[in-house]
Amino acid sequence: MLKLRKWKSILLLLSLTLILTACNGGEEEGEGQASTGNGSTISISGSTSVGPLAEKLAAKYMENADVNIEINQIGSSAGITNAISGVSEIGMSSRNLESGEEEEVTPTIIAFDGIVVVTHANNKVKDLTMDEVKKIFTGEITNWKDVGGKDMEIVVVSREDGSGSRDAFQEIVDYSSGELVRSSIIASGNGNIKTTVATNEHAIGFISFEYIDDTISTININGVEPTAKNVIEEKYPLSRPFLFVHKDLSEESQAFIDFILSEAGQEIAAEAGAIPIIEE
Amino acid sequence: MPNPSEVKQTNKSNRLKYIMEFISEKLFLICALISVLSLFLIIGFVFFKGSNPFIADGYSFIDFIFGSDWIPSEDKYGIFPMIVASIYATIGALVIGVPIGLLTAIFLSEIAPKPIAKIISPAVQLLAGIPSVLYGVFGLAIIVPFLQNNLGLVKGQSLIAVILVLAIMMLPTIVTVAETAIRAVPKTYREGSLALGASPIGTIFKVVVPAAKSGIMAAIVLGLGRAIGETMAVILVAGNSLIIPTSLTDSVRPLTTNIALEMGYAYGTHQEMLFATGIVLFSFILILNFVLAKISSKGGK
Amino acid sequence: MRKFKDNLLLGLLWFGAFLTVAILLIIVGYIFYKGIGLINLDFIFGDYSPVGGGGIWPMIITTIYTIVISLVIATPVGILAAVYLQEYAKQGKLVRMIRFATESLTGIPSIIYGLFGAVFFVTTLAMGMSIISASLTLTIIVLPVIIRTTEEALKTVPASYREGSLALGSTKLQTLYKVILPSAMPGILSGIILSMGRIIGESAAIFLTAGTVAAMPEGIFSSARTLTVHSYLVTQESGDIELAAAIGIVLIVMILALNFAATFISKKLNKADY
Numbered sequence: 001m002l003k004l005r006k007w008k009s010i011l012l013l014l015s016l017t018l019i020l021t022a023c024n025g026g027e028e029e030g031e032g033q034a035s036t037g038n039g040s041t042i043s044i045s046g047s048t049s050v051g052p053l054a055e056k057l058a059a060k061y062m063e064n065a066d067v068n069i070e071i072n073q074i075g076s077s078a079g080i081t082n083a084i085s086g087v088s089e090i091g092m093s094s095r096n097l098e099s100g101e102e103e104e105v106t107p108t109i110i111a112f113d114g115i116v117v118v119t120h121a122n123n124k125v126k127d128l129t130m131d132e133v134k135k136i137f138t139g140e141i142t143n144w145k146d147v148g149g150k151d152m153e154i155v156v157v158s159r160e161d162g163s164g165s166r167d168a169f170q171e172i173v174d175y176s177s178g179e180l181v182r183s184s185i186i187a188s189g190n191g192n193i194k195t196t197v198a199t200n201e202h203a204i205g206f207i208s209f210e211y212i213d214d215t216i217s218t219i220n221i222n223g224v225e226p227t228a229k230n231v232i233e234e235k236y237p238l239s240r241p242f243l244f245v246h247k248d249l250s251e252e253s254q255a256f257i258d259f260i261l262s263e264a265g266q267e268i269a270a271e272a273g274a275i276p277i278i279e280e
Numbered sequence: 281m282p283n284p285s286e287v288k289q290t291n292k293s294n295r296l297k298y299i300m301e302f303i304s305e306k307l308f309l310i311c312a313l314i315s316v317l318s319l320f321l322i323i324g325f326v327f328f329k330g331s332n333p334f335i336a337d338g339y340s341f342i343d344f345i346f347g348s349d350w351i352p353s354e355d356k357y358g359i360f361p362m363i364v365a366s367i368y369a370t371i372g373a374l375v376i377g378v379p380i381g382l383l384t385a386i387f388l389s390e391i392a393p394k395p396i397a398k399i400i401s402p403a404v405q406l407l408a409g410i411p412s413v414l415y416g417v418f419g420l421a422i423i424v425p426f427l428q429n430n431l432g433l434v435k436g437q438s439l440i441a442v443i444l445v446l447a448i449m450m451l452p453t454i455v456t457v458a459e460t461a462i463r464a465v466p467k468t469y470r471e472g473s474l475a476l477g478a479s480p481i482g483t484i485f486k487v488v489v490p491a492a493k494s495g496i497m498a499a500i501v502l503g504l505g506r507a508i509g510e511t512m513a514v515i516l517v518a519g520n521s522l523i524i525p526t527s528l529t530d531s532v533r534p535l536t537t538n539i540a541l542e543m544g545y546a547y548g549t550h551q552e553m554l555f556a557t558g559i560v561l562f563s564f565i566l567i568l569n570f571v572l573a574k575i576s577s578k579g580g581k
Numbered sequence: 582m583r584k585f586k587d588n589l590l591l592g593l594l595w596f597g598a599f600l601t602v603a604i605l606l607i608i609v610g611y612i613f614y615k616g617i618g619l620i621n622l623d624f625i626f627g628d629y630s631p632v633g634g635g636g637i638w639p640m641i642i643t644t645i646y647t648i649v650i651s652l653v654i655a656t657p658v659g660i661l662a663a664v665y666l667q668e669y670a671k672q673g674k675l676v677r678m679i680r681f682a683t684e685s686l687t688g689i690p691s692i693i694y695g696l697f698g699a700v701f702f703v704t705t706l707a708m709g710m711s712i713i714s715a716s717l718t719l720t721i722i723v724l725p726v727i728i729r730t731t732e733e734a735l736k737t738v739p740a741s742y743r744e745g746s747l748a749l750g751s752t753k754l755q756t757l758y759k760v761i762l763p764s765a766m767p768g769i770l771s772g773i774i775l776s777m778g779r780i781i782g783e784s785a786a787i788f789l790t791a792g793t794v795a796a797m798p799e800g801i802f803s804s805a806r807t808l809t810v811h812s813y814l815v816t817q818e819s820g821d822i823e824l825a826a827a828i829g830i831v832l833i834v835m836i837l838a839l840n841f842a843a844t845f846i847s848k849k850l851n852k853a854d855y
Binding site: 068 | 709710792793795796804815817818822
């Protein structure tokens with residue numbers, strides 16, 4: 001008898017947990033619906049560089065609009081694939097479309113972004129030519145003293161093969177993935193590169209403008225400072241577009257894109273560290 | 281003498297019992313077979329996806345295994361550096377993690393004063409549940425800078441960092457499982473050995489530990505599973521470079537890391553090659569399990 | 582000489598244990614030290630904010646979803662499977678195959694489960710990147726853990742218990758749920774706790790099956806982000822060790838609470854037993 005009671009109490013406990021969590025979920029669902037109403041869902045997926053900006057835009061947009069926006073940060077190529085296959089309505093990309101992709105989806109530029117070469121905060125090297133950058137990333141220059149720094153080994157930090165940022169960077173600096181110095185550290189996100197560079201005196205890497213802060217030192221390219229202004233005036237070479245790629249758009253999605261391209265939307269982009277399309 | 285109707289009653293309930301026994305046994309069997317089914321499904325899907333480039337698109341499997349260039353954007357897929365990195369990292373973690381873990385397990389079950397064991401055992405068990413990502417965060421925040429600043433490496437992200445993180449991560453799993461196994465050894469074994477004049481320590485190492493062999497093997501397999509399976513923590517400390525490591529200080533890219541790092545971006549052949557990477561990883565583990573199963577069945581005899 | 586050897590071994594045992602405890606204390610200590618500053622009610626119960634400074638409530642709910650769904654399936658299946666292997670099956674090809682399958686499942690890297698889940702549940706069964714896809718993947722991940730620990734627990738039940746019960750005329754089934762399972766309960770529970778730990782701690786498999794949407798899930802078919810995935814992503818993308826550590830504290834406290842609950846339950850059970 002005693003044992004039966006024990007078993008019952010276990011069962012009770014289990015079901016209680018279940019009900020509790022179910023209730024909890026239910027409540028949340030209720031709340032969720034209160035804010036999003038019965039509006040439809042826009043599913044977006046793609047670049048981890050565009051992602052943070054898209055999230056901020058979506059949060060602002062959902063304050064006034066009757067839609068729910070789902071954003072999955074899974075990388076540029078996967079996002080474009082999703083947009084082509086229809087898994088997501090919109091794909092985010094931080095690189096230009098390749099030839100096979102161009103025929104399938106339409107790109108809309110939602111903002112521009114600069115890529116900045118960064119080093120450890122203590123590194124005295126502040127200026128590199130494009131050629132030096134290329135030689136460092138392809139392993140021709142392996143010591144900081146060759147570019148005016150201390151006598152110490154250079155540790156190259158790059159993104160993974162297939163990253164939109166890496167594609168864009170390699171295209172502009174003009175070297176291929178095969179030429180990238182083999183021993184370079186491969187980091188899987190802007191933040192990862194930033195932390196790696198910020199904690200290693202030997203390191204050099206590249207990140208999106210959005211991620212610049214004082215834990216790292218930024219490098220001028222050919223003497224031009226990496227600022228939004230210099231990108232817009234086409235003085236600073238390392239920049240690329242942030243794209244939304246899609247097939248035919250639903251009304252809701254079109255409205256969201258219109259919002260992004262509006263002055264209010266571009267202001268948010270500027271606040272997030274991206275470079276707006278229209279100059280203020 | 282029971283009357284006839286009572287006998288009939290008993291017969292009927294006996295039959296019911298028999299049917300219940302039968303049904304429940306089959307139900308248990310089905311549950312046990314679910315794991316077999318899952319394994320087949322997993323193998324099937326991963327192999328189907330991963331073998332596609334070699335069967336349909338004419339890529340060479342030998343080049344895939346022994347090639348040292350992994351440049352997906354240039355259609356080069358060679359995973360030899362990653363295979364080497366995975367093997368080194370796992371062996372390294374085993375060499376460090378297993379002895380420490382087993383010593384701790386023996387200590388907790390045989391030597392430690394009860395109050396101490398009562399505090400430490402549950403604490404270690406708790407740590408088995410700590411998300412591996414946190415070990416990665418710790419590795420990145422403490423181990424990597426330590427290697428860089430105190431040991432003077434040019435980069436802390438290295439094979440040795442991976443080994444340390446994996447070894448630490450295995451510890452709680454090995455300790456918890458091995459301790460349970462050692463505790464399960466019947467008291468009579470110890471008493472018998474002591475009565476024959478063996479020292480307490482001798483008893484532990486010559487009688488108790490061998491008796492708990494199958495459980496200890498289980499502990500090592502589980503620990504190993506955790507080490508090999510670890511991806512996210514390793515990404516943070518490995519450096520993920522595509523070179524064949526020649527020293528502990530080289531940054532490396534184990535097989536798991538390759539998959540996680542590029543899965544988000546990969547599509548088409550590149551994605552299928554990541555599944556193929558999965559197959560290689562998978563084969564290693566199947567072989568390993570096979571070997572360990574052989575060892576433990578021998579130990580059992 | 583023997584004495585010296587014994588002392589050496591004893592010293593080694595103390596050293597090993599000391600090392601383990603020290604390492605683990607340092608890790609937990611570091612995480613608390615780094616993250617505690619961020620912990621407050623708003624952080625735990627607040628909604629996520631992409632702008633920063635928001636809470637982690639959606640990730641907590643997502644984590645609870647995955648735990649409950651996968652354990653509701655894996656626990657009964659796992660326990661019954663272990664019972665079959667330990668109490669019913671005769672040694673033979675079938676049992677060897679099942680054992681081999683379970684052991685192999687244990688060793689499969691979670692990233693491969695992730696690959697499988699992404700092809701099977703997400704694409705083939707068209708569940709999409711969702712909590713349910715992740716939970717089903719997790720079910721397979723924890724199944725071998727539950728089977729193995731339940732088996733070990735069943736092994737520790739003395740044969741005399743079974744013989745006694747059977748001798749008194751109970752059927753095998755009655756013996757099982759009145760005698761064997763109750764005495765193996767503490768072991769089984771510790772297995773379930775280990776599995777919860779594994780679920781809470783899983784990141785790679787969830788990353789590929791549940792996606793990374795940082796919002797309150799609307800149901801089990803929503804894409805969502807668990808606590809560990811969140812902790813990984815903030816380390817990766819923003820390099821924010823403090824935030825990752827703060828999430829770590831929440832995770833550790835969750836596991837701690839689970840452990841206390843389990844210890845409490847198994848103590849109660851043991852008392853009633855003897």
